Amino acid sequence: MKSKIRKSWAEPYKIKMVELLQMTTATHRKKVMQEAGFNTFLLKSADVYIDLLTYSGTSAMSDRQWAGMMLGDEAYAGSRNFYHLEEVVQNCYGYKYLVPTHQGRGAENILSKILIKKGDIIPGNMYFTTTRLHQELAGGKFEDIIIDEAHDPENEFPFKGNVDLNKLEKLIKKHGAHKIPYVSMATSVNMAGGQPISMENLRALRALTKKHGIRVIHDMTRVAENAHFIQQREKGYHNKPIAAIVKEINSYTDGATMSAKKDALVNIGGFLAVNDWDVFEEARNMVVVYEGLHTYGGLAGRDMEAMAIGIKESLNDDHIHARVGQVIYLGEKMMSYGVPIVKPIGGHGIFVDAKKFLPHIPQHQFPAQTLAAEVYLDSGVRTMERGVVSAGRKANGENYFPKLELVRFTIPRRVYTQAHMDVIAESTARVFERRNKIKGLKMIYEPKYLRFFQAKFQPL
Ligand code: PM9
Numbered sequence: 001m002k003s004k005i006r007k008s009w010a011e012p013y014k015i016k017m018v019e020l021l022q023m024t025t026a027t028h029r030k031k032v033m034q035e036a037g038f039n040t041f042l043l044k045s046a047d048v049y050i051d052l053l054t055y056s057g058t059s060a061m062s063d064r065q066w067a068g069m070m071l072g073d074e075a076y077a078g079s080r081n082f083y084h085l086e087e088v089v090q091n092c093y094g095y096k097y098l099v100p101t102h103q104g105r106g107a108e109n110i111l112s113k114i115l116i117k118k119g120d121i122i123p124g125n126m127y128f129t130t131t132r133l134h135q136e137l138a139g140g141k142f143e144d145i146i147i148d149e150a151h152d153p154e155n156e157f158p159f160k161g162n163v164d165l166n167k168l169e170k171l172i173k174k175h176g177a178h179k180i181p182y183v184s185m186a187t188s189v190n191m192a193g194g195q196p197i198s199m200e201n202l203r204a205l206r207a208l209t210k211k212h213g214i215r216v217i218h219d220m221t222r223v224a225e226n227a228h229f230i231q232q233r234e235k236g237y238h239n240k241p242i243a244a245i246v247k248e249i250n251s252y253t254d255g256a257t258m259s260a261k262k263d264a265l266v267n268i269g270g271f272l273a274v275n276d277w278d279v280f281e282e283a284r285n286m287v288v289v290y291e292g293l294h295t296y297g298g299l300a301g302r303d304m305e306a307m308a309i310g311i312k313e314s315l316n317d318d319h320i321h322a323r324v325g326q327v328i329y330l331g332e333k334m335m336s337y338g339v340p341i342v343k344p345i346g347g348h349g350i351f352v353d354a355k356k357f358l359p360h361i362p363q364h365q366f367p368a369q370t371l372a373a374e375v376y377l378d379s380g381v382r383t384m385e386r387g388v389v390s391a392g393r394k395a396n397g398e399n400y401f402p403k404l405e406l407v408r409f410t411i412p413r414r415v416y417t418q419a420h421m422d423v424i425a426e427s428t429a430r431v432f433e434r435r436n437k438i439k440g441l442k443m444i445y446e447p448k449y450l451r452f453f454q455a456k457f458q459p460l
Pocket residue numbers: 053054055056103104105106128129130131186190219221258259260261270
C-alpha cells in the first residue's frame with residue numbers, strides 16, 4: 001500500500017552562524033515607509049524584518065565558499081582564482097571563453113555594445129529591466145516573443161518561459177535575419193514569475209535560429225532552477241542530474257550573460273561567456289574599459305573563488321530541490337489563504353497578482369506598488385513591485401502597461417526557515433482580509449532610467 005504521509009524535503013545543510021533580525025513596530029514602519037516615498041527600495045535594511053526584495057546577492061554562502069575567500073589571490077593580473085573560475089565555467093556550463101564582470105548588467109552592457117547595431121531587433125522571451133535597457137542604449141529594439149500563456153497568471157502551462165516560434169518567424173520575415181543579431185533567451189523567466197523554458201522548445205529554437213544564422217544568447221541567471229523544472233516536468237529527464245540538464249540547455253546556445261548573485265550563490269559577481277572567438281576577443285578588449293582587466297572584470301580574487309565554488313554547489317540536486325521546495329511551500333500556504341498568485345509556482349519566488357488582489361485600484365494608480373507597501377506596513381516583510389512601475393516608459397515617452405501587475409516575494413537562497421515562510425504568508429493573508437479598504441498611489445518623483453529603483457509615491 002502506498003503511504004499517504006507527505007514526504008517532505010529538508011535543507012541539505014545545518015546552520016553554523018546566525019544573523020539577528022530587527023523587529024519593528026507598526027508606528028515605526030508607517031513613519032519610515034512615508035520617508036521612503038512608498039518605495040520598498042528606499043527603505044533601510046535595518047527597518048526590515050524579513051527581506052524578500054530580491055534573492056540577488058542575498059544568498060548565504062557555505063563554509064566552503066567562505067574558506068575559498070581566504071584563498072583569494074589579489075594579483076592585478078592572472079589571479080589563480082580567475083583560472084579556477086574559467087575551468088568551472090567550461091566544465092560545468094560548457095562555454096568556451098569567459099570574461100568576468102562585476103555583476104550581470106556589466107556583461108549585458110558589453111555584449112549589447114558588441115552585437116547590437118542601431119535599428120536592430122532583439123527578440124526575447126519577455127523583457128528583463130536591465131537587459132532591455134542595455135539593448136536599447138546600444139540602439140536596438142526589444143520584441144517580446146514569449147508564448148501568450150506567460151502573460152496570464154492563471155494559466156497553468158508547465159513551460160510558460162517557452163518561445164513562440166511563430167512570433168520569431170514573423171519577425172525574421174518582417175525585418176530579415178540580418179537585423180536580428182541574436183535571440184535573447186532567459187531560463188526561469190524572471191518577469192513571468194520564474195517560469196521555465198522546456199528542452200523541447202530550446203531544441204526547436206536552436207534549429208530555427210541555425211537555419212537563419214542567428215545567435216542565441218542565454219540569460220543564465222537562474223539556469224539551475226530551470227533545470228529543476230525540466231527534471232520534474234519534461235519526459236525523459238526524471239533521472240538526469242541537474243548538472244547534465246544545465247549543460248544540455250547551454251549546448252543549444254552560443255553564449256551567456258550571468259548574474260552570479262542568483263543561482264551561483266555569491267553576494268557579488270557575474271560574467272559573459274561565449275563560444276565564438278571573435279566575440280570573446282572584442283569582449284576581452286571592452287571589459288578593460290568598463291569593468292577591469294580581463295582576468296578580474298571588477299571582482300576581487302576572493303569573489304571569483306567564491307563564485308567558482310558556488311557554481312558547483314548550485315548544481316547539486318538536493319540543494320536545488322530544497323531551494324525550489326521552499327518557494328513551493330510558501331506558494332501553497334498563500335493559496336490556502338485565497339491569495340491570488342501566479343501559477344504554476346515558479347523557481348525563485350511567489351508573485352502575487354495585484355490586479356486580482358486589489359481589483360478596485362486601476363493600473364495607473366499602481367496596485368502592485370501599493371500592495372508591496374501594505375505588506376511592509378503589516379509586518380516588516382519587504383517585497384517589490386513588478387508591474388507598471390518596473391515596465392517604465394517606451395521611447396516615445398508613453399508608459400508601458402504590462403498585462404502582469406505583480407508583487408514579488410523572492411526568496412534568498414539558504415537564508416530563511418519554514419517558520420519565516422509561515423509569517424510571510426500570514427501577513428499577506430491579513431492584508432488580503434482588509435483589501436477593500438486599501439487605496440492606490442500617485443507617483444511624485446520619476447527618475448529617467450529603471451525608475452522602480454528610486455521613484456517616490458504618495459497615497460491617494
Ligand atoms: N535581477 C532581481 O532582483 C536584481 C536587479 S532588479 C531588482 O531579480 C536577469 C534575469 C536578472 C537580473 C537581475 C539581471 C541583472 C539580469 N538578468 O543585478 O546586474 O534577474 O547582477 O543582473 C535582479 P545584476
